Amino acid sequence: MRISNTDQLIRYSKVCLMAYISFFGLLVMYGNLTDYSANYEYVGHILSMDTTQINENIRYRAIESPMMHHRIYWFIITTEAIYTAYCLLGTYYLYRKINESAAAFHEAKRYSIIGLLIAIFTYYVCLQSIGVEWFDMDTSQVWNAKDWARHIVDFMLPVLIFITLKNER
Numbered sequence: 001m002r003i004s005n006t007d008q009l010i011r012y013s014k015v016c017l018m019a020y021i022s023f024f025g026l027l028v029m030y031g032n033l034t035d036y037s038a039n040y041e042y043v044g045h046i047l048s049m050d051t052t053q054i055n056e057n058i059r060y061r062a063i064e065s066p067m068m069h070h071r072i073y074w075f076i077i078t079t080e081a082i083y084t085a086y087c088l089l090g091t092y093y094l095y096r097k098i099n100e101s102a103a104a105f106h107e108a109k110r111y112s113i114i115g116l117l118i119a120i121f122t123y124y125v126c127l128q129s130i131g132v133e134w135f136d137m138d139t140s141q142v143w144n145a146k147d148w149a150r151h152i153v154d155f156m157l158p159v160l161i162f163i164t165l166k167n168e169r
Helices: 006-034 036-048 066-096 102-107 110-134 146-164
Strands: none
Touching: 006 036, 006 066, 006 110, 006 146, 036 066, 066 110, 110 146
8 A cells, every 4th residue: 555645545545434334334234143132122122112201192103013023123134234235345446446547436436325325324214213203212211222323324424425525636
């Protein structure tokens, strides 16, 4: 790795950030697959709303079917696997084009952008929006992933913006 100027450093920083997110995705996938029951329990409590503040006006939203809990959890695991695969591909293509023209490097961002959008969908739409706003997850004292998901989005959204910027020459 020979960084000769700031433009080259910017390219390497984009590759590194995508590698960090890919690594995070691999850890999350590994955890969900090797300790399925722990996170399944988490999803089950959120969906059944059994640990949230009792608000009879929204209790109709609860999903109490274990079969649905498994299906929704597998949907989340699947989106995590897909975003991780895209981020890994994005890292690979960015690295492969690191010494190419600005246009070639910019086009290599495609998989990274797709992966980051899917990751933001998973953590912002699924956990932040649906978990908090629909299933009232933020009122649970024990089963609350609001802050965890927010921290992930707080990292991934600026990375998405940085990756998409066309500041390489």
